Amino acid sequence: MSKLLVNERAIVVPGELIAEGMDFLPSTGTYRANDHIIANRLGLLQVSGKVVKTVPLSGVYQPKKNDVVIGKVIDVLISGWRVDIGGAYSAVIGLKDGTFDFVARGADLTKYFCIDDYAAVKITNVTSQNLIDISAKGQGLGKLTGGRLITVNSAKVPRVIGKSGSMVSLLKRATGCRIVVGQNGLIWINGTPEEEYVVVGAIRMIEKYAHISGLTNRVETYLKEKLGEEALNRPEVPEEQVGESERPPMRERRPDRDRPRSRFEGRDRRERRPPRDRPPMQASEEKTPQGSEE
Amino acid sequence: MTKRHDGRSNLDVRKLQAKAGVIKKADGSAYFKIGNTAAYAAVYGPRELHPKFMQNPRTGILRCSYNMLPFSTTERNRPGPSRRSKELSLVTQKALLPVVDLSEYPNAVVDVFIELSETDAGSRCAGICAAAIALADAGITMKDLVPAVSVGLINNELVVDLDGEEEHMNENETPDVPIAMIPSTGEYTLLQMDGIMTKDQVLEALTLVKPALQEILKVQKQALKDRFSEGEQK
Numbered sequence: 001m002s003k004l005l006v007n008e009r010a011i012v013v014p015g016e017l018i019a020e021g022m023d024f025l026p027s028t029g030t031y032r033a034n035d036h037i038i039a040n041r042l043g044l045l046q047v048s049g050k051v052v053k054t055v056p057l058s059g060v061y062q063p064k065k066n067d068v069v070i071g072k073v074i075d076v077l078i079s080g081w082r083v084d085i086g087g088a089y090s091a092v093i094g095l096k097d098g099t100f101d102f103v104a105r106g107a108d109l110t111k112y113f114c115i116d117d118y119a120a121v122k123i124t125n126v127t128s129q130n131l132i133d134i135s136a137k138g139q140g141l142g143k144l145t146g147g148r149l150i151t152v153n154s155a156k157v158p159r160v161i162g163k164s165g166s167m168v169s170l171l172k173r174a175t176g177c178r179i180v181v182g183q184n185g186l187i188w189i190n191g192t193p194e195e196e197y198v199v200v201g202a203i204r205m206i207e208k209y210a211h212i213s214g215l216t217n218r219v220e221t222y223l224k225e226k227l228g229e230e231a232l233n234r235p236e237v238p239e240e241q242v243g244e245s246e247r248p249p250m251r252e253r254r255p256d257r258d259r260p261r262s263r264f265e266g267r268d269r270r271e272r273r274p275p276r277d278r279p280p281m282q283a284s285e286e287k288t289p290q291g292s293e294e
Numbered sequence: 295m296t297k298r299h300d301g302r303s304n305l306d307v308r309k310l311q312a313k314a315g316v317i318k319k320a321d322g323s324a325y326f327k328i329g330n331t332a333a334y335a336a337v338y339g340p341r342e343l344h345p346k347f348m349q350n351p352r353t354g355i356l357r358c359s360y361n362m363l364p365f366s367t368t369e370r371n372r373p374g375p376s377r378r379s380k381e382l383s384l385v386t387q388k389a390l391l392p393v394v395d396l397s398e399y400p401n402a403v404v405d406v407f408i409e410l411s412e413t414d415a416g417s418r419c420a421g422i423c424a425a426a427i428a429l430a431d432a433g434i435t436m437k438d439l440v441p442a443v444s445v446g447l448i449n450n451e452l453v454v455d456l457d458g459e460e461e462h463m464n465e466n467e468t469p470d471v472p473i474a475m476i477p478s479t480g481e482y483t484l485l486q487m488d489g490i491m492t493k494d495q496v497l498e499a500l501t502l503v504k505p506a507l508q509e510i511l512k513v514q515k516q517a518l519k520d521r522f523s524e525g526e527q528k
Contacts, residue, residue, distance in 0.1 A: 013518045014393075014430045015438030015478050015511075031437065038478060040395070040437050042430045042518055057522050059433020060321055060340060088340040088354075088402045130400070155433075211522065 008047050011057070012039040018052055029054030044211070057211075061087045061154035061184040063126050070144065070182035071134065073117045081113045083121065086154070086184040089130045093121065097135035118144045120180050120188070140180065147178070147190030150200055152207045154185040159210040160203060167206065167216065174223045174231040175199050198226045298448075299459060307443060307455040307506045312423070312517035314431045322432025324517065326424035328443075328510075329457050330414035335424035336407045337432040340396065343403035354396030358387040358406045360421055366413045382418045389422050389442065389474040389484040395435040404434060414458040416444050419472050422484065427514050431521065441510035442474035442484055445499040447491055452499055454506045471496065473503050477511050 002021025006012055018030060019037040026032045029041040030052050039045075043054030061069070063085065071083035071091060079095040095103055099112045113119060113136075120141045125133040136142050152160060161168055161181055172179055177191030177199050189199045202219055209215055223231055297303065308329025317323035320336035327333075343349045360382040364373045386408065396404060406428065408421040419442035426440040446456040447469040453460070461468050469489030475482050482500065491499070 011519050011522050013439065013515045014436045016515065029435075033478065038437070040435050042433060056433050058322060058431055088399050089342060 004047065004052075006045055008045055010045050011043070012045050012054055013042055014040050018045065023050060024052050025050050027051045027053035029056065056155050058153060058155055061085065063087045063089075063091070063123055063132050064183070065123055065126055067123045067183040068140070068180075069121060069123065069134075069184040070149070070180060070186035070188055071119055071121050071184075073113045073115055073119065076109050076113070076115060079109075081109065083119070083134060085121070085123075085132070085134070085182075086186065087132070089132060091121070091123070091132035091134045093119075093134050093136055097124065097133070097137055100137065113143060118149060118186075118188070120144055120182065144180070144188050147188050148196055148200075150187050150189070150203060152185045152187065152203060154183065156207050156210040157181060157183055157185055159215060160187065160206050162216070167219065170216070170219065170223075170232075171199055171202055173234050174227055176234075198223070201226070298453065300457065302455075304451060304453045305502065305505060307509055308457060310510060310513045312427060312513045314427050314517045314521040320428070320432075322428045322430070322434070324424045324427035324431060326420050326427065326514075326517075327412075328416060328420050328423070328455065330412055331416050331420045332410070332412040333417065333420040333424040334409045334411060335421065335428035336409075337404060337425070337428040337434070338407075339404040339432075340399040340402040340434075341405075343401060348403075349401040351400050352397075354399035354402040354404060356387055356391050356394055356396065356404050356406065358383050358390065358408065358425065360386055360408045360410075360418065362410045362413055362417065366410050382421070385418065385484055385486065386422055386425060390425055390429065390440055392481065392483050393426075393436045393438050393440055393476055394429060395437070398435070404429070404432070415456050415461040415470075416472070418484075419443050419474065422474050423510060423514060427517055430518055438476045438478045439511060439514050440474050440476060440483060441507040441514060442472065443503055443506050443510060444470055444472040445503050446470045447489070447495060452495060452502055454503055471499050473500065473507075475503075475507050477507065 002019065002023035004019045006018050012018060016039045017036055018039055020035060022035050024037050026037050029039060029043050030037050031040050037052055039054055041054055041056060042058060043056045046053050046055055069085045071085040073081050074084045074090060075082035081093045081098060083091045083093060085091050119136050121134040121136050122138055122141055123132060124135050168179055168181055175191060175195040175198050177189050177195045179199065180188040187203060189196045202222055205222055206215060206219060209218060220232060311327040313325045315323060316325045316334065317336045320338060322337035324335050340354050360379050362371050364371050406425045408425055410417050410421065422440055422442040429436055430439060443455050446453050446460060448460060448463065456468065456470055461470060467489060469491045471487050472484055473482060474484035
């Protein structure tokens with residue numbers, strides 16, 4: 001007869017006996033030894049039907065595809081940048097994923113990202129060989145300048161973000177700060193020093209009470225106390241571009257002069273085009289006899 | 295059964311105390327105190343391993359460092375690596391390696407730094423106990439915790455968990471066997487011997503320590519659980 005020996009949502013430690021019998025199936029954070037299921041990671045126990053697994057409470061960040069993280073540039077490569085994203089392995093921004101600009105062969109890449117720069121990036125691929133590709137192109141991505149960075153454990157990031165972003169938008173709305181929460185636990189906050197201070201305090205509180213229910217109420221009380229009653233009733237701040245990664249605005253282009261984007265983009269145009277002040281009539285005179293009249 | 299100098303029976307361990315998450319900047323950390331021997335352990339990683347020639351593309355590696363702080367002993371302990379600390383770093387690594395699974399992290403390293411702030415015999419065992427808690431706290435995959443304790447021979451009687459005074463009896467001739475075990479499988483991961491014991495005595499010591507190891511294991515588990523249930527009481 002199979003039976004569960006630990007309550008669901010209890011904290012289990014490595015080596016702890018979770019269940020007896022063959023009716024349960026071990027998932028992440030657990031293993032089977034004979035007819036016992038034993039934890040092999042520290043975490044919260046979760047049982048869904050027959051499947052037994054644990055949710056980690058600590059540990060370094062595990063990179064996942066499509067995660068937005070904040071990374072620190074640790075090296076400038078021949079065609080890209082190596083970025084520390086707080087996991088076991090570093091990630092690489094390829095040249096194409098770093099900037100919208102055309103970058104000529106042998107150009108100085110530190111113009112876009114330099115060592116020790118921080119950037120909001122998205123993980124585009126994680127290979128089985130632990131090579132991680134990231135991109136700094138996209139909405140809300142790119143180099144981060146100004147503001148301050150704080151770190152929380154990556155296991156607590158979901159609580160900082162809240163259900164479909166409710167917690168961050170609460171903080172943004174109440175304080176008026178610009179906030180980027182990386183899945184790896186790095187959080188970028190930009191506002192006035194006073195506003196930033198309130199956000200840092202709120203995040204530290206979320207971190208402390210992450211596994212306890214009623215977190216939103218607790219944060220709301222804290223914000224009211226720090227900022228006054230009206231802070232929570234401010235209108236929603238529209239989602240804005242945070243990073244510096246932005247496609248150059250199209251309206252600045254002049255359709256009458258500019259050619260469509262091409263592989264020559266960014267090169268000096270005068271070298272490849274005939275001079276603009278060449279008399280236009282000469283050309284048309286030569287062509288008209290065959291073209292327009294008959 | 296004759297009482298020991300501090301009133302313990304032969305099978306009693308010294309007073310135990312353990313706490314997880316004591317070092318803020320580490321990925322996992324722990325404090326473990328047994329009697330007057332106290333160990334801090336900090337775990338970093340898994341992280342990239344340098345120098346590169348040490349990398350193992352098949353699995354991640356575990357790197358342990360055992361260090362006695364200069365003020366930990368009655369007479370100042372000269373800081374820096376020594377023959378003894380190198381050996382103890384190695385036996386600590388070998389004691390912990392069978393439980394940790396780093397196959398998910400090729401070319402990476404998990405660093406374990408053990409600092410002894412007070413030493414009164416049994417420091418390698420205290421270090422292993424602290425390191426096991428710290429590794430679990432760091433979220434490393436490990437099949438079990440590792441408790442460790444020593445068994446000594448005093449007046450031809452086996453006693454568990456020698457303290458400094460007992461170890462220095464009979465002109466430092468007290469035989470002493472530090473033992474670490476994987477509780478769920480009953481495998482021993484550390485077994486050294488200082489002094490002379492008969493084969494039968496050693497075999498007896500291996501079974502004799504089990505209750506003591508279970509007691510230590512309980513304290514280790516409780517330390518990890520307390521770390522994350524702190525806020526709930528408030």
